[in-house]
Amino acid sequence: APGAQEFIPPSADTIDELRAAAGGCRGCELYRDATQTVFGRGGEHARVVFVGEQPGDIEDQKGLPFVGPAGRLLRKAVDDAALDPAQIYLTNAVKHFRFELRGKRRIHQTPDRVHVTACRPWLVAEFARLRPEIVVVLGATAAKALLGPSFRVTKQRGELLPWPAAAQHPEDFERVPVDRTGAVADAPAARLLATIHPSAVLRADNQDVAYEGLVADLKVAAKALR
Ligand code: URA
Ligand code: SF4
DSSP: OOOSGGGSOTTOOSHHHHHHHHTTOOSSGGGTTSSSOOOOEEOTTOSEEEEESOOOHHHHHHTOTTOSHHHHHHHHHHHHTTOOGGGEEEEESSOSOOEEEETTEEEEOOOOHHHHHHHHHHHHHHHHHHOOSEEEEEHHHHHHHHHOTTOOHHHHTTOEEEOGGGSOOOTTSOOOOOOTTOTTTTOTTOEEEEEOOHHHHHHOSSHHHHHHHHHHHHHHHHHHHO
């Protein structure tokens, strides 16, 4: 698979231009079975970017990220953490839905590392255009996309971390690439915070405890914005 980079027009200066180009991405095989590319959404001046794993079944059909049950829970958590929804942009590490057909049902499949790597140029391009102050990574797939395969959400959740381009990486993990303007590396204010995925809250034995943990982590981000 060629990866997404060759599908990103160097002239795409805005999120809308990136989104339009991503509609034609064939950077990995996931475009074949999915309905459509699900790009990020939110304000061009968002201060906080949330990165999930990949669109779910409903997101795939609607073409919008976080519009299913996990998205509903995430929006409630954002609200309970007193983060301003107008300051937020939502996206995913992988922009096509990966699934397995069982009869007529489409069962979510976690994307592989090849998909995450192939799709990462879109994420980097979003960061470069948005220049967020904080990137919140939701769950292991997003965390590994930006922090490398050895990162453990359970151990380092809820902590404000330095931007990974400035951090050390395991040797098998390429540095998060910087766009042609060098914008990502030049955004010293950007910090990263990992937390659990809202879908993990929905699957937890004790949903209330898991939810409160998510909100507590998001409050760390909310405080850091003030
Ligand atoms: N889960 C994700 O990670 N992203 C979505 O957009 C929806 C559910
Ligand atoms: Fe392109 Fe990402 Fe879709 Fe793969 S998952 S085709 S890299 S947009």
